[in-house]
Amino acid sequence: AQSVAQPEDQVNVAEGNPLTVKCTYSVSGNPYLFWYVQYPNRGLQFLLKYITGDNLVKGSYGFEAEFNKSQTSFHLKKPSALVSDSALYFCAVRDFTGGGNKLTFGTGTQLKVEL
Amino acid sequence: EAQVTQNPRYLITVTGKKLTVTCSQNMNHEYMSWYRQDPGLGLRQIYYSMNVEVTDKGDVPEGYKVSRKEKRNFPLILESPSPNQTSLYFCASRGGISTDTQYFGPGTRLTVL
Numbered sequence A: 001a002q003s004v005a006q007p008e009d010q011v012n013v014a015e016g017n018p019l020t021v022k023c024t025y026s027v028s029g030n031p032y033l034f035w036y037v038q039y040p041n042r043g044l045q046f047l048l049k050y051i052t053g054d055n056l057v058k059g060s061y062g063f064e065a066e067f068n069k070s071q072t073s074f075h076l077k078k079p080s081a082l083v084s085d086s087a088l089y090f091c092a093v094r095d096f097t098g099g100g101n102k103l104t105f106g107t108g109t110q111l112k113v114e115l
Numbered sequence B: 001e002a003q004v005t006q007n008p009r010y011l012i013t014v015t016g017k018k019l020t021v022t023c024s025q026n027m028n029h030e031y032m033s034w035y036r037q038d039p040g041l042g043l044r045q046i047y048y049s050m051n052v053e054v055t056d057k058g059d060v061p062e063g064y065k066v067s068r069k070e071k072r073n074f075p076l077i078l079e080s081p082s083p084n085q086t087s088l089y090f091c092a093s094r095g096g097i098s099t100d101t102q103y104f105g106p107g108t109r110l111t112v113l
Helices: none
Strands: A003-005 A010-014 A018-021 A024-026 A033-040 A042-049 A057-060 A064-068 A073-078 A087-095 A102-105 A109-114 B004-007 B010-013 B021-025 B031-038 B042-053 B054-057 B077-078 B087-094 B107-111
Touching: A003 A102, A010 A018, A010 A057, A018 A033, A018 A109, A033 A064, A033 A073, A042 A057, A042 A064, A073 A087, A102 B042, B004 B087, B010 B021, B021 B031, B021 B087, B021 B107
Parallel strands: A010 A109, B010 B107
Antiparallel strands: A003 A024, A018 A073, A033 A042, A033 A087, A057 A064, A064 A073, A087 A102, A087 A109, B004 B021, B021 B077, B031 B042, B031 B087, B042 B054, B087 B107
16 A cells, blocks of 8 residues: 655744655555645645656645655755744645555644744 | 535534534535544545445545435435544545545534543
């Protein structure tokens, strides 16, 4: 089965500094990778995805992610963090195993951006 | 506005009392699914539906039922809720097998006493 891992439960960053939220994946075949964000009391919102092509993917709200096949990673990045970026971030992989068709999520990383 | 709606948003109930959480989408999406979110476990899929009258189990289907009689609606049914079903539930939809982005509802926080 496909899986993703988010090794950090929480990441703290000062506003204006670059941020990175880590994700590694384990898949058979080509990975379909996603990042979603969850603000308090809200559903998940799509940020960006990697299907094929350029290893650097740009998404919503100034976020980008770098796909690294040799390291099996898909880290989320932003050059300059904002306090409003504070939220719960989920990495996910599209899972076709067993004839299914779903997203398998990581356990989430709480991002806290402080003044 | 394109959206996925869920009702109720909050529900406190007692063990064994049947309940239904409704989910509706206005995007004419074929694919819908239910997830539960628990601390430290991320989101886990309960059931999904590829189209009307086509449903299948996800990773954690025990204790849940679903139906898909209309394209826009995908209710989640708990016939006899138990405390281990206390969780945050999300409904999601996607356009079809060739599309990738899922749209999520706002969530339903369920507490079973």
